Amino acid sequence: MLADLVDVTTEDEIPLNGAYLAPSITARRSRIDCLCFFHGDGGHFYRPLYLELGARLAAQGIAFLSANRRGHDIVSNGARGGALQGYAHESVDHARFDYAAWIELLQARGHRAIALAGHSGGAVRAVYTQSKMHFESVEAVIAISPGEYHHQGLIDLHGEVFVDTYQQAQSLLDQGQPDVYLRPGMPFGATWSARAFVDCFHPDGRYSVTARAQQTGCPTLFVFGAEECAGPQILPLCGAAMQRLRDAAYGHVTVKVIDGANHGYEGRDAELFEVLRDWLMGV
Missing domain, CATH: 1.10.10 (Arc Repressor Mutant, subunit A)
Known part of the structure; x- marks a missing residue:
């Protein structure tokens, strides 16, 4: 796996780091040419699940940016001389500044059909950001295991x-x-x-994924693990998000549930990739 370590600074001077995986083949079957992917709450861009997912998508001709948001780790430094950042201090609303900075980098690398994506809290931010910003170069949203902030x-x-x-x-x-x-x-x-x-x-309810999903204005995929929606590894906010999205039945929204998968997709990372790949081929 070869990745370029990249960095950006947001318009409010927050420095962010990430890893960019270029496509390893020139042909692709999806119109989406890159995923801009945010980690979960308190996490970071270099989690193996994200990098492995990126490598598999790059092998399908789709670039992948695993990117820090300002909510990386629980507490972190922000702008020089400024307030502390990290998840403990993060507002979901600020994700739009983080995504904007990364999208600018991707556009400079020639990407014109981007999917905003994320896992857990990063998934909440992908849905919220596109519902607010409607970035012209964003043509899809992928939300993996978001919680319902209701x-x-x-x-x-x-x-x-x-x-x-x-x-x-x-x-x-x-x-x-x-x-x-x-x-x-x-x-x-x-x-x-x-x-x-x-x-x-x-x-x-400003960050409700069910309410915001209605407003993304583009094809939007939600993926959940069956074990986080019910059973001994349940995360009630994820189960609530899955059920409310299914009940809403928005025409541009697809909801998939992976049997046997928990919130971290341990042992089910291949199935997660297959769901994303198959959906992207149909976008």
């Missing part, structure tokens, strides 16, 4: 634990303490600042 749904799932945490975060904001860290253990294991928690799970 406030009332979280109350239904987690009851008082979620309500108490949300109220605590809002109270910290009201007291002028937005950067106090919270680690409530739900709706998934992560660390948030009070500001980030309120933003992420706001009652207005």
Whole structure:
């Protein structure tokens, strides 16, 4: 696997790194010529699952950029002399600046038919960003295992634990303490600042993948693992996203579920690639 290490700086001066895998063949059967792929929450671009997926797509003639978003790792440096970044401080809304910087790099490399893509929280950001920005060069969206950020749904799932945490975060904001860290253990294991928690799970549903999927304006694929939607490895937000998307039945949206796959697709990475490849050939 040969990859070019690349970097960009966003318009608000956040430096980001990534790995670009050029196509290893010139012919391809999809009109999509590149995936711009964001990692999951608190992760980073060099996770083996992403690089292996990229290598397989490159062998099909489709370039792959595995890219950091500003929410890489839990806490990280941002702009020189600026505030801390990392997932604990990240707003989903800021992903549009991150994707824009990477798209500019891809366009400079000649790509004109790009798919915004991502895994887990990166998938939420791919859907949200295209629903807001409608980038001219983006012709598809691929969302692998996003959660459904729906406030009332979280109350239904987690009851008082979620309500108490949300109220605590809002109270910290009201007291002028937005950067106090919270680690409530739900709706998934992560660390948030009070500001980030309120933003992420706001009652207005600003980041609901079901609502945003309706607005992408292009073919959109959602992939889930059966084990994250039900069973002992369930992640309730992923199961909720899968069911709500199926119920919505948008004409431009495809929902696929891979049997035996969990959130990390351990042992099911080949099946994940096959689903993406087959869908891309039909776009």
